[in-house]
Amino acid sequence: MKYKLLFLVLLVAITTQLLSWGGLGHEIITRLAIDGLPDEMSFIKENSKYLCDHSVDADKRKNDDLTEEHKHYIDIDYYKEFNVGEMIIDKAALIEIYGQEIVDDMGILPWNTIEVLNNLTIAMRQNNKDDILFYAVDIAHYVGDAHQPQHLILNYNGKLTDQRGIHGRYEIDLINSNLEELQANISPIELTYVKEPLQLVFDYCTQSNSFAGLIELADFHALKYSGDEYNEKYFHIFWFRTKYMTFHQFSNAVEDLASLYYTAWINAGKPKIK
Numbered sequence: 411m412k413y414k415l416l417f418l419v420l421l422v423a424i425t426t427q428l429l430s431w432g433g434l435g436h437e438i439i440t441r442l443a444i445d446g447l448p449d450e451m452s453f454i455k456e457n458s459k460y461l462c463d464h465s466v467d468a469d470k471r472k473n474d475d476l477t478e479e480h481k482h483y484i485d486i487d488y489y490k491e492f493n494v495g496e497m498i499i500d501k502a503a504l505i506e507i508y509g510q511e512i513v514d515d516m517g518i519l520p521w522n523t524i525e526v527l528n529n530l531t532i533a534m535r536q537n538n539k540d541d542i543l544f545y546a547v548d549i550a551h552y553v554g555d556a557h558q559p560q561h562l563i564l565n566y567n568g569k570l571t572d573q574r575g576i577h578g579r580y581e582i583d584l585i586n587s588n589l590e591e592l593q594a595n596i597s598p599i600e601l602t603y604v605k606e607p608l609q610l611v612f613d614y615c616t617q618s619n620s621f622a623g624l625i626e627l628a629d630f631h632a633l634k635y636s637g638d639e640y641n642e643k644y645f646h647i648f649w650f651r652t653k654y655m656t657f658h659q660f661s662n663a664v665e666d667l668a669s670l671y672y673t674a675w676i677n678a679g680k681p682k683i684k
């Protein structure tokens with residue numbers, strides 16, 4: 411019995427480690443985005459629980475589908491154009507300069523988000539309920555990932571700055587132990603129709619990237635004052651230094667996801683899906 415329990419605890423620990431935003435962060439973003447949609451989008455609203463429950467399906471697919479992982483990030487600071495404020499957002503143009511392999515390796519999160527948005531729009535237009543749920547789940551996940559700053563950098567797990575494990579310390583340990591405070595600080599959203607979705611996606615990716623340095627500094631700072639250990643004091647300081655940015659990122663993720671759902675629905679001709 412004891413061993414069974416130990417196995418279960420280990421399994422939960424391993425599973426949790428694989429899920430971005432600790433899993434629960436994705437649920438929060440999805441639920442609040444759906445809450446912000448107009449009543450006419452009743453099909454999405456009625457399936458809120460299903461969509462929240464499946465908001466980390468895309469992470470779980472990574473083991474079976476080798477093409478999946480690249481859809482969850484973009485190491486956008488690899489590109490010199492980005493680093494001088496002149497990012498090329500057209501994928502074909504970027505491939506022309508860097509080649510297909512590098513563009514794939516650096517992550518395809520923005521373009522994949524647009525592909526899912528287009529598929530969601532088609533599914534809504536065709537009244538295809540299974541596809542609507544599938545793509546609505548996926549877009550929620552990819553929008554959530556894009557608002558986690560460490561999904562937008564080359565130094566995603568601290569290997570360039572000797573901060574190994576920083577990714578999990580931030581997006582899993584810190585988020586899961588501060589969920590209540592986090593939820594209480596997510597701002598109300600303003601729903602907008604997105605005229606240029608790819609530009610919106612690159613805008614929020616750029617914003618996320620700009621907060622990555624703050625997380626790295628907070629990690630150094632917390633370690634300095636915690637006796638060089640990842641103890642309770644460390645996590646207290648780490649949260650103290652990153653929580654306002656985290657509130658901001660979650661609020662933006664909710665608003666951007668709701669606006670993309672809304673945009674798909676408008677572009678599909680505002681269908682009444684029963």
Ligand SMILES: [Zn+2]
Nearest residue numbers: 430469482555
């Ligand atoms: Zn992910």
